[in-house]
Amino acid sequence: MRKHALLAAVGLAVSATLAATTQAGALGAAAGNVLTTGSAAGTAVAVGDVLSASLPAGTKARIATTLGGSTGITCNTSAFTATVTGNPAAPGTATETVTAHTLSSCTTNIVGATGVQSITVNNLPFSTAVVSGGALTVTAGAAGPIQTTLKINSILGLMTCVYRAGSLTATPSNTDNSLTFTDQLFTKASGPGTCPANGYFTAKYGPVQDVTQAGSPSVFVN
Structure with a gap:
């Protein structure tokens, strides 16, 4: 009886160890990082990698x-480029700096306007935070506020x-690895009275790709 009891105890201990190991492995796999490539x-x-995206066709x-x-x-x-400055385990907040944002080939139907000469995004780089399961938020960097100059x-x-x-918010999607800005408010800081008082920015960028890595894999947000 003592022999059978001992064997049973050993079996239970082994089973418990295996279960704990399996659970730890599953938790480790589930944790991942906020930003990943290839799949969620x-x-x-990697910190230092460059991410880039333009308007889908x-x-x-x-x-x-x-x-x-x-x-x-x-x-x-339109396109943007950003450098990853932090990418912790999920859930968490990844950080980036937006180093370039361009808009071109633009037209206008504003009354009295005959064309768009240029649109320039000023005061780069901007700071960006990407929250697990949440939004991407762009805020001003050391160079000054988020600013855009339109020559019309x-x-x-x-x-x-x-x-x-003051800030911009975008919604990430892992379905097509995109970022969508919807009606983000800009207010006029300077310009003649013929300049509109406000501008509401809407754009979708995707797929967001890690252009530092071979093949420029798409980026997922976890």
């Missing part, structure tokens, strides 16, 4: 003069309109 359970994006970036409005500026080309040709001559935003 893929390779962690057939989409445009828009700056409306009113919330949800159809009057404003439409750009056929009009029937009265060139208008230089400067707009600023």
Whole structure:
């Protein structure tokens, strides 16, 4: 009896050890990092890697003069580049710096405007935080506030309109590895009275790719 009891005890101990090991392995696998490539359970994006994305085919970036409005500026080309500065285990908050953001091939239907000469994003780099299961938030960097300068040709001559935003928020999606900005408010900081008082920025970028790594794999947010 003592022999059978001892064997049973040993068996229980082994089973408990295996169960604990399996559970720890599962937790370790589930933890992952906030930013990964290849899949949600893929390779962690390394600090220092460069991420980049542009507008998906057939989409445009828009700056409306009113919330949800159809009057404003439409750009056929836009892209951003960011460098990863932190990528902890999930759940957590990854950080990036946006080093470039461009908008070009733009047209306008603002009354009195005849064309868009240029749109320049000022005061780069910006700071970015990506929260697990949440939004991506862009905030001002050391160079100054989030600012965009629009040079618009009009029937009265060139208008230089400067707009600023306190922060910008985008929604990430692992379905197509995209980031979507919707009606992000910019207010006029300077410019003539013919410049619209506000600009509401909407754009989708994707897929977001880690261009530092071979093959530029898509980036997932966990």
